[in-house]
Amino acid sequence: MADWTASSNCGIRPYRSPHGSPQIRYYQASTVAASTGLIRAGDVVQFDTANSGAADWRIVRAQSTGGGGANLLSALADKLVGIAIEADTSDGSTTGLGTQTNRQIGVWIADKETEFLAYLRGSGAAASSLVNKQRSLIVDSTLRIWQIDSTNSTAALQTVVITEVPAAIVGDTGAQVVFKFMSSLAAPGI
Numbered sequence: 001m002a003d004w005t006a007s008s009n010c011g012i013r014p015y016r017s018p019h020g021s022p023q024i025r026y027y028q029a030s031t032v033a034a035s036t037g038l039i040r041a042g043d044v045v046q047f048d049t050a051n052s053g054a055a056d057w058r059i060v061r062a063q064s065t066g067g068g069g070a071n072l073l074s075a076l077a078d079k080l081v082g083i084a085i086e087a088d089t090s091d092g093s094t095t096g097l098g099t100q101t102n103r104q105i106g107v108w109i110a111d112k113e114t115e116f117l118a119y120l121r122g123s124g125a126a127a128s129s130l131v132n133k134q135r136s137l138i139v140d141s142t143l144r145i146w147q148i149d150s151t152n153s154t155a156a157l158q159t160v161v162i163t164e165v166p167a168a169i170v171g172d173t174g175a176q177v178v179f180k181f182m183s184s185l186a187a188p189g190i
Helices: none
Strands: 013-016 024-029 044-047 058-061 080-084 104-109 115-121 134-140 145-149 160-164 176-181
Touching (some): 024 080
Parallel strands (some): 024 058, 115 145
Antiparallel strands (some): 024 104, 044 080, 080 104, 134 145, 160 176
């Protein structure tokens, strides 16, 4: 048995989809993300519902809680889009965002069927003991990666269901696990 430690290269990746490969769609970054919330590859993204008229085609880095929530993915009912495949190319300005087809960012869609792979965060829990459990996603602000919080089981903060542990790492701690986003988070049409 091993104890895994995640690095900045350990972001969320697609694992399995009944479509053969995960669905990919392209969206434009929101104007509010241009300078303060640049989207990076591996970020969880949601529709921008703060700006009227942009909610159906502009995305922002998903909201996470601070303080007692310890940077957990917020309960994004009907807003979640998926995982950014690539980074926003913004220079900090909103140049080019007036045209919907400029500065598109590829996103692996978090539909009800696609499973993703992410590292666990938290000590003690063996990955195999968490199969079929609901847990929270947490962002490591230093490494800039999203991980599954193995220790937080607060129902109101749960955003994913762990579906499997790859056979080679059963019994390991901090290892990768396979998960799906809870269906209540997905934006309509996803």
